Amino acid sequence: MDIVKGYEEEFNQLVDIYEKNTEDKSLRNPSVATIIVSGNKVVGLNSVKGMYINSKVRNDGLVMIDVEIEDNTVIPIPVHLCTGFLEKTGEQILKFNYNIGSNVRVKFKSHCILTKVEKLHHYMESEMYIGKNSHVVYEDEHFHDENGGVFVETITKMKVDENAYFASKFYETKTRVGRINVVMDIELKDNAKVNLESKIYGQKDDIIDIKEVLRLNGENSSGIATSTVFATDSTKAHVINEAYGNAPYARGHIECNEIVKGSNVSVSTIPVLKVNNEKAELTHEASVGRIKQDQLETLMSKGLTEDEAAEFIVNGLLS
Amino acid sequence: MLRLENIKYSKNSNDIIKGISMKFEEEKVYGIVGNNGVGKSTIGYIIMGLSDYTVNDGKIFLDDNDITDLSITERAKKGIALLWQEPARFEGITVKNYLTLNKKMNIKEIEEALNLVNLDPDKYLNRLVDKKLSGGERKKVELASCILLKPKYLIMDEPDSGIDIMSLDMIVGVMDYLKNKGTTLIVITHRKEIARKCEYSYLICAGKVFLEGESNKIVEYYEKTCDTCGHINYAEEA
Ligand SMILES: Nc1ncnc2c1ncn2[C@@H]1O[C@H](COP(=O)(O)OP(=O)(O)O)[C@@H](O)[C@H]1O
Numbered sequence: 001m002d003i004v005k006g007y008e009e010e011f012n013q014l015v016d017i018y019e020k021n022t023e024d025k026s027l028r029n030p031s032v033a034t035i036i037v038s039g040n041k042v043v044g045l046n047s048v049k050g051m052y053i054n055s056k057v058r059n060d061g062l063v064m065i066d067v068e069i070e071d072n073t074v075i076p077i078p079v080h081l082c083t084g085f086l087e088k089t090g091e092q093i094l095k096f097n098y099n100i101g102s103n104v105r106v107k108f109k110s111h112c113i114l115t116k117v118e119k120l121h122h123y124m125e126s127e128m129y130i131g132k133n134s135h136v137v138y139e140d141e142h143f144h145d146e147n148g149g150v151f152v153e154t155i156t157k158m159k160v161d162e163n164a165y166f167a168s169k170f171y172e173t174k175t176r177v178g179r180i181n182v183v184m185d186i187e188l189k190d191n192a193k194v195n196l197e198s199k200i201y202g203q204k205d206d207i208i209d210i211k212e213v214l215r216l217n218g219e220n221s222s223g224i225a226t227s228t229v230f231a232t233d234s235t236k237a238h239v240i241n242e243a244y245g246n247a248p249y250a251r252g253h254i255e256c257n258e259i260v261k262g263s264n265v266s267v268s269t270i271p272v273l274k275v276n277n278e279k280a281e282l283t284h285e286a287s288v289g290r291i292k293q294d295q296l297e298t299l300m301s302k303g304l305t306e307d308e309a310a311e312f313i314v315n316g317l318l319s
Numbered sequence: 320m321l322r323l324e325n326i327k328y329s330k331n332s333n334d335i336i337k338g339i340s341m342k343f344e345e346e347k348v349y350g351i352v353g354n355n356g357v358g359k360s361t362i363g364y365i366i367m368g369l370s371d372y373t374v375n376d377g378k379i380f381l382d383d384n385d386i387t388d389l390s391i392t393e394r395a396k397k398g399i400a401l402l403w404q405e406p407a408r409f410e411g412i413t414v415k416n417y418l419t420l421n422k423k424m425n426i427k428e429i430e431e432a433l434n435l436v437n438l439d440p441d442k443y444l445n446r447l448v449d450k451k452l453s454g455g456e457r458k459k460v461e462l463a464s465c466i467l468l469k470p471k472y473l474i475m476d477e478p479d480s481g482i483d484i485m486s487l488d489m490i491v492g493v494m495d496y497l498k499n500k501g502t503t504l505i506v507i508t509h510r511k512e513i514a515r516k517c518e519y520s521y522l523i524c525a526g527k528v529f530l531e532g533e534s535n536k537i538v539e540y541y542e543k544t545c546d547t548c549g550h551i552n553y554a555e556e557a
């Protein structure tokens with residue numbers, strides 16, 4: 001692991017918070033590929049065979065990180081991306097460029113550690129190309145400050161080439177959201193497969209926007225996008241799932257479940273399905289409503305209070 | 320003792336339960352039999368106190384304490400439990416979490432409960448209690464959950480429904496097990512093999528207790544008369 005000289009303390013602080021939240025010790029492990037960003041500085045970098053990471057910080061503070069993975073590379077241990085912010089206020093702008101070759105297998109574990117800030121705009125724009133026959137998993141977990149001062153925007157544009165597989169999980173369920181805007185826009189080539197999942201727990205006056213777009217441009221491509229939002233207090237949540245069936249035998253399914261608790265929440269969902277090829281097939285499922293009464297009463301009949309039952313059900317939904 | 324006293328319940332101005340009184344003494348096995356739609360499940364839900372089943376009239380007593388106005392949770396804490404006819408599904412909850420409700424519990428005890436309902440703990444502890452379980456598997460998990468609750472009173476709503484015929488022995492075995500542990504069973508059923516296990520039964524017709532007494536006699540009457548009657552308003556006319 002290359003800890004960038006002069007940033008040892010920030011590195012250690014971030015890693016400590018990460019380890020406390022996740023019980024995962026791999027950030028200090030030399031055989032794990034890592035990218036650790038604190039504020040507008042890359043404080044730690046570790047590559048593995050077949051993978052090249054380049055970082056650059058522009059004068060205006062924008063952090064650019066290029067990740068390239070060679071054809072036929074299999075990375076057995078997840079690559080860790082850790083972005084944190086240790087000052088009280090500010091802005092963090094990150095631009096990731098992933099170029100993943102053919103026949104690659106890799107899993108990314110991304111963590112956003114924004115637990116110590118009062119007011120922060122975290123903006124992350126990513127572009128990812130996944131080469132033919134590759135298998136890529138991206139898990140993104142967020143830890144934000146409990147006072148709601150974090151505004152996270154993550155905008156991802158992707159292209160998944162022939163016969164490749166991409167799965168993503170975006171979770172912000174353990175800490176306060178603040179405000180979040182997640183956009184995922186994915187183009188699928190022939191036989192490509194994509195599975196997107198996002199789960200967010202809104203409290204107090206959190207604001208949640210999710211937009212997931214599947215462009216099924218390849219023959220026999222298939223994609224699923226599922227969003228689950230648990231909205232409590234006066235949370236506002238708006239989810240848009242779109243699927244475009246543009247090729248023969250393309251199949252898409254979008255699903256949005258918003259569970260509400262409390263009379264001040266405001267949630268909505270808009271599914272968009274558009275078929276440009278008569279052999280494409282798109283479906284959607286959407287629900288907005290309270291926790292199901294029969295689920296609550298089943299648990300209450302085992303001695304849980306209504307609140308305990310609701311917590312139990314929601315923990316399952318968001319797990 | 321659990322006692323219903325002249326319970327009346329109507330829904331959307333339909334009288335569903337029309338004045339029912341029943342007694343369930345400790346450590347006995349009771350049957351509630353009757354045709355479809357006569358109000359058997361409704362009686363179970365009223366005893367458990369489900370939110371849609373607030374009675375219009377009458378009282379429920381547990382050991383001479385009036386529990387008519389208690390919540391589901393309070394009734395559960397007093398030892399009343401319900402084996403649902405069609406148990407709800409839960410996403411993201413493992414069988415193990417469901418059985419323990421995230422409380423500390425001896426794993427041996429959990430495994431014993433699963434073995435009692437013919438589910439292999441190795442295969443099922445980490446399965447999810449969601450739509451992917453078959454109806455029979457889900458019902459068995461629910462039965463295991465009820466065993467672990469160690470209730471004083473267990474209402475079993477059609478314990479064999481959704482479960483294959485080969486598992487009838489298992490259900491009868493669980494009933495014996497629970498009885499030996501001191502649970503009073505209130506079994507809603509129209510299956511002979513199960514009704515035979517009951518000591519005392521109530522025959523329900525059109526929201527009323529039409530007959531009650533020694534189980535074998537009630538079941539015999541039910542099979543001879545009600546099976547072919549299909550006349551759910553009979554009690555009204557009788
Ligand atoms: N929530 C409800 N709303 C309206 N009618 C109901 C409701 N629950 C039960 N009923 C009616 O009450 C009657 C008794 O139902 P139930 O107790 O389920 O019968 P059983 O269990 O004996 O088959 C039926 O006629 C049924 O249609």
Ligand SMILES: [Mg+2]
Nearest residue numbers: 359360361404
């Ligand atoms: Mg019934």
